[in-house]
Amino acid sequence: MSKANESPHVATAMRIAREVAGPQAASVDRDARFPREALDALKEARLLSAFVPKAMGGLGLGMIELSQMCEALAQHCASTGMVFAMHQIQVACLVRHANGVGFFERYLKELAAKQYLIASVTSEVGIGGEMRTSICAVEKSGDRFKLDKDASTISYGEHADDLLVTARAAPDATPNDQALVLVSKPDYSLERTGAWDTLGMRGTCSPPFKMRSTGSAERILPAPFADIASQTMVPFSHILWASCWLGISTAAVSKARAFVRNQARSKPGQTPPSAMRLAEVATQLQMMRANVHDVASECEYLMNHPESSIDVLSSVAFAVKMNNLKVSTSEAAFQIAHRCLGICGIMGYKNDSKFSIGIHMRDSMSAALMVSNDRILSTNAAMLLVLKDD
Amino acid sequence: MVEDIRSILKEHGKLSVDIAGLSDDADLYQAGLTSHASVNVMLALEGKFDIEFPDRMLKRNVFESVSAIRAAIEELTGGA
Ligand SMILES: Cc1cc2nc3c(=O)[nH]c(=O)nc-3n(C[C@H](O)[C@H](O)[C@H](O)COP(=O)(O)OP(=O)(O)OC[C@H]3O[C@@H](n4cnc5c(N)ncnc54)[C@H](O)[C@@H]3O)c2cc1C
Numbered sequence: 001m002s003k004a005n006e007s008p009h010v011a012t013a014m015r016i017a018r019e020v021a022g023p024q025a026a027s028v029d030r031d032a033r034f035p036r037e038a039l040d041a042l043k044e045a046r047l048l049s050a051f052v053p054k055a056m057g058g059l060g061l062g063m064i065e066l067s068q069m070c071e072a073l074a075q076h077c078a079s080t081g082m083v084f085a086m087h088q089i090q091v092a093c094l095v096r097h098a099n100g101v102g103f104f105e106r107y108l109k110e111l112a113a114k115q116y117l118i119a120s121v122t123s124e125v126g127i128g129g130e131m132r133t134s135i136c137a138v139e140k141s142g143d144r145f146k147l148d149k150d151a152s153t154i155s156y157g158e159h160a161d162d163l164l165v166t167a168r169a170a171p172d173a174t175p176n177d178q179a180l181v182l183v184s185k186p187d188y189s190l191e192r193t194g195a196w197d198t199l200g201m202r203g204t205c206s207p208p209f210k211m212r213s214t215g216s217a218e219r220i221l222p223a224p225f226a227d228i229a230s231q232t233m234v235p236f237s238h239i240l241w242a243s244c245w246l247g248i249s250t251a252a253v254s255k256a257r258a259f260v261r262n263q264a265r266s267k268p269g270q271t272p273p274s275a276m277r278l279a280e281v282a283t284q285l286q287m288m289r290a291n292v293h294d295v296a297s298e299c300e301y302l303m304n305h306p307e308s309s310i311d312v313l314s315s316v317a318f319a320v321k322m323n324n325l326k327v328s329t330s331e332a333a334f335q336i337a338h339r340c341l342g343i344c345g346i347m348g349y350k351n352d353s354k355f356s357i358g359i360h361m362r363d364s365m366s367a368a369l370m371v372s373n374d375r376i377l378s379t380n381a382a383m384l385l386v387l388k389d390d
Numbered sequence: 391m392v393e394d395i396r397s398i399l400k401e402h403g404k405l406s407v408d409i410a411g412l413s414d415d416a417d418l419y420q421a422g423l424t425s426h427a428s429v430n431v432m433l434a435l436e437g438k439f440d441i442e443f444p445d446r447m448l449k450r451n452v453f454e455s456v457s458a459i460r461a462a463i464e465e466l467t468g469g470a
Contacts, residue, residue, distance in 0.1 A: 057421040174406045174422035316448035
């Protein structure tokens with residue numbers, strides 16, 4: 001990671017994380033409010049177009065730097081990290097699958113200039129987290145489309161400029177024959193149909209909405225969603241989510257370390273018993289970090305070599321690996337927070353202590369549900385029946 | 391061979407249309423083949439033709455149509 005450690009953009013994200021996201025984190029969590037200050041700072045630093053190529057006004061960064069930014073932000077405010085991650089996933093889908101197409105090229109330049117924020121609308125009432133299935137359909141007539149979706153969760157829906165929406169490609173298309181559509185503020189309405197009063201990730205502000213939209217048909221991405229999903233949406237989601245969870249785990253472990261150091265200082269000469277538990281949780285954190293970095297580096301390499309890598313990105317072996325990353329890091333995140341609670345004891349259990357672990361436990365509990373691990377494992381179970389790993 | 395492929399798709403593909411109405415080049419994913427169902431199709435093909443699809447062939451486009459599946463099997467069985 002040495003190259004990205006020298007990245008001035010990662011350094012900027014780290015500064016925003018420390019100076020803006022951290023100080024607002026408690027009120028974001030308590031009031032389940034959008035982390036406005038941090039997002040404004042990220043826009044100011046032009047980081048919302050981090051993945052947009054330089055030639056189009058963006059920063060032209062890759063997966064490794066994005067991953068480090070998500071980790072840094074989530075370490076100080078998990079909701080900020082997750083909002084940033086989800087936005088970058090949407091941008092990556094457009095950059096990698098619609099760049100060069102007239103409308104989207106103009107749009108990406110505009111996104112870089114105006115620092116638009118894009119939200120994701122994949123989950124649907126009646127389907128849950130199965131991203132590769134839709135009930136709603138795009139209805140085209142002439143050069144216009146109409147698309148209504150009963151969305152079960154749209155993070156920062158009320159704070160986004162644009163939405164990237166999955167739907168069946170046509171009213172007579174099968175549930176897995178999907179298209180991805182970019183709908184923009186003047187063209188959509190959101191009717192909120194529920195609340196977002198959750199255990200954690202409260203600042204992502206992700207209630208259910210009925211979305212209604214119309215627009216020009218050029219906003220439908222030309223690439224089939226199947227390709228976008230396997231080559232970009234899934235790898236970016238799993239890596240950037242995992243980076244956020246790594247940030248949460250790092251935050252929990254750093255409180256546990258501080259707690260153990262405090263104990264040690266009060267009785268010099270005696271290693272406190274909790275130090276062994278700290279040593280144990282440190283191994284798990286290292287494993288999690290190595291996992292995230294390994295997969296992020298592999299992905300960055302593949303994406304920099306598009307000629308030879310499309311086949312790899314759409315292979316069963318790659319899909320299994322991406323899913324393994326998601327399941328293992330989401331489980332690790334909660335386990336690590338739980339272990340840190342054990343280390344800090346009652347001081348970790350209190351919400352008003354500087355060693356409070358509650359927020360990290362609550363935030364990390366979303367990881368296993370954010371596309372259910374059982375759903376992902378059942379997909380892997382099927383794929384492993386044919387994968388030989390030879 | 392094409393008849394065997396078609397009957398496996400009929401039994402395991404969970405297509406939303408009748409396979410009989412699809413040409414050999416028709417896109418099976420557009421006809422409703424999901425990745426879950428495609429795994430069952432692969433398993434049935436491996437059993438029926440006594441082959442093993444190597445990992446490099448486990449890709450969406452290899453199973454996208456009856457002709458693509460036939461080409462893959464022929465590659466593995468030496469064109470027999
Ligand atoms: C913090 C957060 C932010 C989110 N933001 C967004 C967003 O911006 N946009 C968006 O579209 N979505 C978002 N989501 C939704 C998320 O991506 C999933 O769609 C959602 O969490 C899944 O909902 P579910 O648990 O009700 O559904 P399901 O996936 O249906 O799961 C329900 C239960 O059924 C089980 N189950 C279902 N199918 C299977 C199967 N095949 N095999 C085994 N078990 C199965 C699951 O294990 C689980 O117990 C967000 C979620 C979280 C937690």
